[in-house]
Amino acid sequence: MSSARINGERLQRRIAALAEVGAIDGGGCARLALSDADRAGRDLVCGWMRELGLAVTVDAIGNVVGLRAGRVDGPAVMTGSHIDTVRTGGRFDGNYGVLAGLEVVAALNEGGLSTEHPLAVAFFTNEEGARFAPDMLGSLVYTGGLALDAALATTGIDGASVGAELARIGYAGPAPVPAAAPRAFVELHVEQGPVLDREGLDIGVVESVQGISWTEIEIRGTSNHAGTTPMALRRDAGWAAGSIINFVRELAQELGGDQVATVGRIEFFPNLVNVVPNRAVLTVDLRNTDEERLRIAEARLAAHLDALRDAEKVEISTRKLARFAPVRFDPAMCDRIETHARALGLATRRMPSGAGHDAQMLAAVCPTAMIFVPSVDGISHNVREYTHARHIEAGAQVLLAVLTELAGGTQPAGEHP
Ligand code: HGY
Ligand code: MN
Ligand code: MN
Numbered sequence: 054m055s056s057a058r059i060n061g062e063r064l065q066r067r068i069a070a071l072a073e074v075g076a077i078d079g080g081g082c083a084r085l086a087l088s089d090a091d092r093a094g095r096d097l098v099c100g101w102m103r104e105l106g107l108a109v110t111v112d113a114i115g116n117v118v119g120l121r122a123g124r125v126d127g128p129a130v131m132t133g134s135h136i137d138t139v140r141t142g143g144r145f146d147g148n149y150g151v152l153a154g155l156e157v158v159a160a161l162n163e164g165g166l167s168t169e170h171p172l173a174v175a176f177f178t179n180e181e182g183a184r185f186a187p188d189m190l191g192s193l194v195y196t197g198g199l200a201l202d203a204a205l206a207t208t209g210i211d212g213a214s215v216g217a218e219l220a221r222i223g224y225a226g227p228a229p230v231p232a233a234a235p236r237a238f239v240e241l242h243v244e245q246g247p248v249l250d251r252e253g254l255d256i257g258v259v260e261s262v263q264g265i266s267w268t269e270i271e272i273r274g275t276s277n278h279a280g281t282t283p284m285a286l287r288r289d290a291g292w293a294a295g296s297i298i299n300f301v302r303e304l305a306q307e308l309g310g311d312q313v314a315t316v317g318r319i320e321f322f323p324n325l326v327n328v329v330p331n332r333a334v335l336t337v338d339l340r341n342t343d344e345e346r347l348r349i350a351e352a353r354l355a356a357h358l359d360a361l362r363d364a365e366k367v368e369i370s371t372r373k374l375a376r377f378a379p380v381r382f383d384p385a386m387c388d389r390i391e392t393h394a395r396a397l398g399l400a401t402r403r404m405p406s407g408a409g410h411d412a413q414m415l416a417a418v419c420p421t422a423m424i425f426v427p428s429v430d431g432i433s434h435n436v437r438e439y440t441h442a443r444h445i446e447a448g449a450q451v452l453l454a455v456l457t458e459l460a461g462g463t464q465p466a467g468e469h470p
Pocket of ligand 3: 139181408
């Protein structure tokens with residue numbers, strides 16, 4: 054009985070080839086969503102999908118799905134992730150899950166095997182949210198969590214709209230959204246944190262994704278001369294911004310547990326050495342595995358902004374960029390991943406995901422779970438992101454086993470009952 058075998062080298066070649074698209078120094082890549090580099094990456098992956106015999110569809114928000122027919126019609130067992138990256142992206146974040154899905158298809162093709170139910174490999178638009186917020190935008194629209202016109206109207210940090218950029222790169226596709234729900238969804242992803250690497254494990258069985266709260270804060274004060282303006286007379290937007298940066302760090306330390314807080318983007322105006330800033334724009338990213346504690350963190354931040362308005366007499370406005378409650382994955386799917394990983398002799402543990410993923414959106418419409426492989430030193434969103442070849446291959450082998458079982462098993466393609 055022919056069997057399907059993952060070819061780790063072939064998978065690594067595809068990871069390397071995709072990493073060349075938007076390549077930056079240090080071995081990483083910059084393919085911000087809907088940029089020219091994203092278009093080039095999309096074109097490359099769609100070409101591979103067609104070479105593998107997949108029927109490729111593009112939907113109205115630019116999500117791409119490659120479909121491999123099963124012996125019966127109906128909803129597909131889907132895997133996938135994203136191929137857009139942050140500006141300092143590694144080569145594995147998102148890309149690995151999509152290309153491992155293609156490797157599963159290649160292994161089945163090579164083995165001359167068919168599955169009962171169709172298989173699909175997808176990449177979703179703008180998972181990162183670095184250019185356009187919220188993150189997981191494409192999968193959110195795919196699963197009906199956000200209306201298409203609201204998504205298309207979203208403006209990015211550079212003032213461009215999703216709709217205009219999608220059309221510009223030629224990926225405003227005909228397939229309708231929201232899509233019909235897949236039969237199941239499994240996402241393979243690098244952990245992006247230090248847990249599996251530190252514990253010397255091979256596979257993470259991801260049971261949940263933590264809650265995410267992104268807020269953009271605009272502070273307006275008075276620009277003034279740095280040398281002549283007495284401290285008591287200042288309305289210093291820069292100082293207020295600094296106070297927020299300090300506050301969120303102390304808040305995360307005080308709340309402890311899983312609470313994390315990040316000010317990742319900040320701009321001063323006029324941003325000159327001898328002018329008290331009259332305007333500051335910054336983002337706060339708060340996350341927690343517990344929804345109640347995330348709400349407490351948000352309330353504490355709001356109270357700090359009120360105190361700043363009084364203390365510095367600045368105006369402060371906020372804009373919610375993303376807000377997702379924690380998501381739990383399907384327990385039976387988690388069991389399935391754990392069983393197959395252990396049957397392959399791999400060391401596993403169950404864990405939450407610190408990062409957001411498209412799977413958290415698919416979980417709303419079908420049985421969903423995730424497989425993690427270790428990130429060396431837990432580094433990610435950094436060109437030094439790295440996962441050992443043995444783990445790249447092992448993750449794909451677990452994915453192959455889980456997907457084919459979910460798809461009703463394999464048979465030699467020629468045979469039909
Ligand atoms: O922000 C995140 O967790 C993901 O990388 N979009
Ligand atoms: Mn990712
Ligand atoms: Mn990411």
